[in-house]
Amino acid sequence: MVFQCTWPGCLYLTTTCASIESHVRNSHLGPRTGDAEDGEDMSDHEEEFYYTEVELGLHTSSPPTLSHRDMARPPHEDPEYQKQLANAAVLKGSFALSSSPGVASVASSGLGSSAASNSSSSSSVSSSSSLGSAAGSSTPATLIHIPAQLPPWSSSASAATSPVSIKTSPLKHLKLSPRSGSCPYQPVLSVSAPGTAYKVPGSPTRKVRGDTKKCRKVYGMEHRDQWCTQCKWKKACTRFGD
DNA sequence: GATGCCGGGAT
DNA sequence: ATCCCGGCATC
Ligand SMILES: [Zn+2]
Numbered sequence: 001m002v003f004q005c006t007w008p009g010c011l012y013l014t015t016t017c018a019s020i021e022s023h024v025r026n027s028h029l030g031p032r033t034g035d036a037e038d039g040e041d042m043s044d045h046e047e048e049f050y051y052t053e054v055e056l057g058l059h060t061s062s063p064p065t066l067s068h069r070d071m072a073r074p075p076h077e078d079p080e081y082q083k084q085l086a087n088a089a090v091l092k093g094s095f096a097l098s099s100s101p102g103v104a105s106v107a108s109s110g111l112g113s114s115a116a117s118n119s120s121s122s123s124s125v126s127s128s129s130s131l132g133s134a135a136g137s138s139t140p141a142t143l144i145h146i147p148a149q150l151p152p153w154s155s156s157a158s159a160a161t162s163p164v165s166i167k168t169s170p171l172k173h174l175k176l177s178p179r180s181g182s183c184p185y186q187p188v189l190s191v192s193a194p195g196t197a198y199k200v201p202g203s204p205t206r207k208v209r210g211d212t213k214k215c216r217k218v219y220g221m222e223h224r225d226q227w228c229t230q231c232k233w234k235k236a237c238t239r240f241g242d
Numbered sequence: 243g244a245t246g247c248c249g250g251g252a253t
Numbered sequence: 254a255t256c257c258c259g260g261c262a263t264c
Contacts, residue, residue, distance in 0.1 A: 207263090208263085209245085209262080209264070214245075216244090217245065217246090229255095232256080233257065233258090234257075235247060
């Protein structure tokens with residue numbers, strides 16, 4: 001059990017109740033208490049409001065809510081979570097591997113040529129499964145297990161689903177499958193005009209990058225301190241509007 | 243591969 | 254508010 005000062009900006013932390021109260025009183029509240037002034041002492045145990053006691057050991061404490069996991073989101077732009085969910089069926093280069101019904105194993109790797117589509121005629125045979133590549137490329141082979149579920153593309157606010165406990169390893173969240181059209185249950189479509197493929201879907205409000213060079217390209221990384229502030233922060237440039 | 247920048251995190 | 258980065262669309 002530790003005690004932490006909650007005064008704005010203060011990060012004082014101690015292990016005893018007396019210490020923290022003393023700290024709060026001296027450092028933040030009036031450095032004086034029983035002042036000889038008037039017959040009025042309004043200094044109760046007000047220190048209690050400026051620190052918190054934190055339990056360390058796993059004692060009498062259990063998560064209040066153990067059911068619902070994620071939140072439902074409108075079919076808006078939020079690939080962060082859509083990706084990992086939609087990926088439940090995007091597994092392509094794995095066949096026999098795990099024999100657990102309802103569980104699929106994925107190997108997270110940043111590479112992987114996924115292109116296998118022809119824009120014109122002729123048939124296509126998209127299926128390549130090669131365990132070992134030519135050169136010795138070692139992959140971290142971070143295996144993760146996710147519940148095999150249908151991609152929530154249309155509408156399905158998943159509530160209390162399976163009693164699967166997702167233990168996030170000492171990694172970040174969980175990211176898979178870059179922005180793709182959608183579930184793999186739609187091999188090919190979009191065969192309009194050979195030579196000029198337009199993209200109308202996606203998002204009506206998609207920027208179309210201008211052609212003016214911005215601070216980054218103009219000054220180069222070597223002179224980053226001359227970029228406009230926004231460029232330094234990887235935000236929209238304000239010096240060279242387009 | 244490089245560039246531009248949104249979304250999100252840290253202080 | 255200021256500063257910075259991950260990751261993505263785009264070139
Ligand atoms: Zn700029």
